[in-house]
Amino acid sequence: MVGPQFHLFAAGPRPVAPFSHAVESDGWVMLTGQMPTDPDAPDAPLPEGVEAQTVRVMENLKIILQELDLDxxxxxxxxxxxxxxxxxxxxxxxxxxxxxxxxxxxxRTTVGVTALAVGALVEIDCIARRP
Structure with a gap:
């Protein structure tokens, strides 16, 4: 059994709270919920609308997965x-x-919430598994 590894990547979006981008143990990888912030311009306004924010969130998840040699x-x-x-x-x-x-x-589970960090319309976290 491999102890947990805590990952924070310079290429990833700037965290909006105290967390790791991902935590890994025994081939299981838990990715922190990503916000629709731009990693290259973290203080820029969020994209407008749920579609654009969903794309940005998914792209942010892809960045973290890529840093872990996953997709x-x-x-x-x-x-x-x-x-x-x-x-x-x-x-x-x-x-x-x-x-x-x-x-x-x-x-997948989708939940309606009253608010999200940075005023986002959408946040997505995920669990991945190494082959």
Whole structure:
């Protein structure tokens, strides 16, 4: 059994709270929920709309996975959080599903929440597994 490894990557988005980008143990990798912030311009305004924010969040998850020599094909489960669930759920689903082949979509839970850090409309965390 390998003890946990705590990963914080310079290439990743600037953390909005005290956390690691990912924690890994025994081949399991838990990625912290990503916000729709731009890693190259962390103080820039967030993208407008749930579709653009979902793309940015997924791209941020891809950055963290890449730093771990993984990709979205290694993701087994996602938890998604929306501040405007009823308004944004359909548009979120359309954008989210474009990142995964139809026959390899992770298990997923989507929850409506009252607020997210940095005023985001969407946040996604995930669990991946090394081959």
């Amino acid at each position: 979205l094909s290694h993701v087994l489960q996602c938890r998604c959080f929306l501040t405007e669930f009823e308004r944004d759920y359909a548009a979120f689903n359309t954008t989210y599903q474009s990142f995964f082949p139809a026959d390899r979509r992770p298990a």
